[in-house]
Amino acid sequence: MVRNGTHQAVFIMAGAGIGKSAVTDAVTERLAGSMSILRIHASSALAGVPFGVLTPYTGELTAEESVSPVAVLRSMWSYFEKLKGGNGAPVLLAVDDAHHLDDASAGVLAEVISAGWATVVAAARPRPGLPQPLDQLWYDGLAERVDLRPLNREQIEEVLAHALDGTVPGATVDAIWNASGGNPRILDALLHDSAEAGVLAKRNGIWMLLGSLPADGPRLAAVVAKDHLRRGPEEQEALKLIALAGPVGRKVIEDISGAAVVRSLLDQQMIVEAPGIPAELAIWNGLFAGAIRNTVSVSRSLQLLEKVKAHQDPTLLQGEGRLRSVEWALECGLRVSDDELLSAAKEALLRFRNHSARSIAARIHHPPLVPMAQAIQARALYNEGSYSEAAALLDACWLPLAGDTEGPAVLLLRVSAHQALGHPLGVVAEDVEKHAAPSGGEKSWQEELLHLLQLAAEVNVQALNDYVDAMRKRRAGSGGEPLRAMAEGLLAHALASAGRPVQGLEAALLAASELPPLQGSLFFFPEFVLGRLVSDYLAMGEWESAERELNHYAAGNAPGAATFNGSLELLQGYSLLRQGRMERAYQVLLPAVEALRLNDPLQLYRFGTALGFYAAARLGDSEQAKRLEQDHKDAGAGWPAHDLLAEAYVSAAAEYLARDGKGLAALQTLMTTTEASARTGNLLEVFAMCWDLGDPSVVPMVQTAARGVEGRWAEALLTLATAWENADGDTLMATAGSLEEAGFVNLAREAYARASTVLEQAGERRRSRQAVAQREKCDHELGERFREGRFIAAAPAVRLTRREQDIVELAVQGLTDREIAQRLMVSVRTVEGHLYRTYVKLGVRSRDELESALPK
Secondary structure: OOOOOOOOOEEEEOOOEEEEEEEEHHHHHHHHOOEEEEEEOOOOOOOOOOOOHHHHOOOOOOHHHHHHHHHHHHHHHHHHHHHHHHHOOEEEEEEOOOHHOOOOHHHHHHHHHHHOEEEHHHHHEOOOOOOHHHHHHOOOOOOOEOOOOOOOOOHHHHHHHHOOOOOOOOOHHHHHHHHOOHHHHHHHHHHHHEEEEEEEEEEEEEEEOOOOOOOOOHHHHHHHHHHOOOHHHHHEEEEEEEHHHHHHHHHHHHHOOHHHHHHHHHHOEEEEEOOOOOOOEEEEHHHHHHHHHHHHHHHHHHHHHHHHHHOOOHHHHHHHHHHHHHHHHHOOOOOOOHHHHHHHHHHHHOOHHHHHHHHHHHOOOOOHHHHHHHHHHHHHHHHOOOOOHHHHHHHOOOOOOOOOOOHHHHHHHHHHHHHHOOOHHHHHHHHHHHHHHEEOOOOEEEEEEHHHHHHHOOOOOOHHHHHHHHHHHOOEEEEEEHHHHHHHHHHHHHHHOOHHHHHHHHEEEHHOOHHHHOOOOOOHHHHHHHHHHHHHHHHHHOHHHHHHHHHHHHOOOHHHHHHHHHHHHHHHHHHHHHOHHHHHHHHHHHHHHHHHOOOOOOOOHHHHHHHHHHHHHHHHOHHHHHHHHHHHHHHHOHHHHHHHHHHHHHHHHHHHHOOOOOHHHHHHHHOOHHHOOOOOOHHHHHHHHHHHHOOHHHHHHHHHHHHHHOOOOHHHHHHHHHHHHHOOOOHHHHHHHHHHHOHHHHHHHHHHHHHHHHHOOOOOHHHHHHHHHHHHHHHHOOOOOOOOOOOHHHHHOOOOHHHHHHHHHHOOOOOOHHHHHHHHHHHHHHHHHHHHHHHHOOOOOOOHHHHHHOOO
């Protein structure tokens, strides 16, 4: 627009840190060779001085002339003509922070633009916006306006992919996107500060966040310092007050700093207002607020606290504002009552601000409140994956809290902490039985809870079902809602394992109905129940319903992402794996395993390594498969109900890796165990693994088991097995079509493959080729990334494996071996090996010959 002369002025509009100055600098740098560059830096300090920013170009004017628009224009004209006299190049006037221009200077610039004396590139914030004379030029069509927006999630993901050498999982992208608010300046500071602090680190090729993103890094401090330098003292003080107290009542800040200052900061979008009674103000970005707080000394902070106290009604504080008031008082060294500390610690825990919850609760010394303070610290430590410290605190506080409403949650948390350390349930049970003797011949609620957990560990479906039936008949169980929520959730999982997921879903939904009164509990009831809901949906083959539940939780529980993201990713990866979408499952499972290695609240790490091992082995990534196999061997005990399936997936993975028959034999042995026989749903999944490994002897067993299992998945598997046994081409093609339409694409693929063989044997070669084409279509839908690949039809003809197809596609696009390895999350050696085998198959000697060698 500037170079081709279509507009005499371009206005670049964006909020602070979005990049308008960087764009302006890039434009001037690009045009420096063909235009004479002049710069104007507007500021709030000069906003009240007519023509103040134009002083560098009006230095020869007298005092009287310096306030005359005509004289200023004449001086500007003379300056431009002298400048052109040197090389004849046109003038480009770059204006930074044009929203701070005084109206007189803006009027002169508007005249310069209208007369064509110079081209103007002006950067400004949308609020308060450009002065009226410049704005009018845009309305008149004499200027072009370009609005820069904060980076969206996809753009942040793209930036991270270019900036970081390795795989950046969705959880890391989400955390950085939310923390930066899409602001490029803060994003850049965050990446540098996080990497230098070791918070953003690469683990097995995956970029993980090992802690909270830092608000005290040098790059972010520099961003804050630069912002402060451009502001007057009134705005600086107001920002410090809001950062230290926020969210804080708007009237409080207006009483201290003035309504005009508050309006100005709102216009600049440096602060945001939450509607309510009273309306509250906060800094637009939480990390930016933390960085501002770090610039304030303790003595100055204490002075500001006294100012706020003089105008604030403490009884109106609630939620985060109340928590912040306690944190601020402690930062200033003031004494806070133990009751206020306990309330603030609970609020911090509810918001997953674990460090704050621990540090506040640790200050509580009033004996009656100490046990609850210890429990809060324990939950915060559990959130951070510090299970040993959490268990020690819970061992000390569970008994004093036995009569508290949080008693069941504390005991459950204690059991979970010990299980995370590999301690069997009996260790906790013995201690509980010692202190919780039955009264009147009945079990205490503690013993009931442990009995429930033991039945769930054994997956004793009938006993669990009887127990929960009895509990439903007594309208209120002795443990209240926590005991009922746990019992229904445990039953839901057991029923899914036993092949009754439809009934299990009913139990899971009943468990979910118990959750509202448990909001803010010390135990993670919502996440526990979510896992059971998703497991039941997956056992039924309701993939979309499972995904909906996961997405709904993720959208409404962002603060808990650092704690539970690994668990959610594992469930998502398991869903993709069950659907046969191996590539996508692998891409989700690898980051999930790394996240669970750091923090495993639901004890899914062992199960996760089994699934990751299976996906890696099935895709032919032997290096990653062997690493994940070792991870599984090194893993401690997980949730006992997952052990059977974990063992099955490990055995199947071993067979894919070695192809020596040992893994298949282990699966066949597993089928005959009493444990597997009692879990028909799990057993059917094991049969499906054997079938995938090429063992057709299980097909009759699939038919028998599937008849006793509820849900669409079992029904689809039964349909496939029946058609397979009948070996009729027409029936197989019809079955494949119906399976594909029902969303069971991986089962449809097997039906098409069987149909092609049967039809070929019957001499119907044309229809056999149709079946092959349909099977390939299913392959590519499951692989997804290669749906539009240029050699989709060619690959089967030259017998390339799916992994070889992946690598060849990227090689043809020009990616190096290292880039392909990063894209597919495999080693460079794996890429080299697959390429070498592809060269042999295609009869070529280098990647330059690949494209021409592929059949057209």
